[in-house]
Amino acid sequence: MPAARKSSTSPSASASGGFTAGERAAMKERAAELKAEKQARTAAEQEAEVLERIAEMADSDRVLAERLHALVREVAPHLQSRTWYGMPAYTRDGKVVCFFKPAVKFKSRYATLGFEDAAALDDGAMWPTSYALLEMDAATERTVADLVRTAAG
Numbered sequence: 001m002p003a004a005r006k007s008s009t010s011p012s013a014s015a016s017g018g019f020t021a022g023e024r025a026a027m028k029e030r031a032a033e034l035k036a037e038k039q040a041r042t043a044a045e046q047e048a049e050v051l052e053r054i055a056e057m058a059d060s061d062r063v064l065a066e067r068l069h070a071l072v073r074e075v076a077p078h079l080q081s082r083t084w085y086g087m088p089a090y091t092r093d094g095k096v097v098c099f100f101k102p103a104v105k106f107k108s109r110y111a112t113l114g115f116e117d118a119a120a121l122d123d124g125a126m127w128p129t130s131y132a133l134l135e136m137d138a139a140t141e142r143t144v145a146d147l148v149r150t151a152a153g
Helices: 011-016 021-037 043-056 059-075 138-152
Strands: 080-084 087-092 095-101 111-115 130-133
Touching: 021 080, 043 059, 043 080, 043 087, 059 087, 059 095, 059 111, 059 138, 087 138, 095 138, 111 138, 130 138
Parallel strands: none
Antiparallel strands: 080 087, 087 095, 095 111, 111 130
């Protein structure tokens, strides 16, 4: 019989020293969210949690997240708010349609508006699923509103 193999870490994890503190925190937040999902939570409780998370963000991210949240509520009021990996997310039938990824939390130079599989953004054989956000001027707000409206179906 061959000798038992020692488990190893993936090349990317060992090369980079493992998960960053932000990634570990996001995974812990997701585990807590999954545990909370097993408990009956009202839409109002989930909305309050999203608003709490937004309020905790660094100013640059908070301003973007607040405006995004208001746009989603305006153009796609049927989407439900909830946290997803500790980030604001908006769902339809329990599936994440779009989410906001703060820059500061992940030490990135820009925040991200991301879309998941439930988003109705299909456009041919290839289309973007995330967008860098630096500010929310009028033109960006129109583009974001159109994307969210389309994604929400």
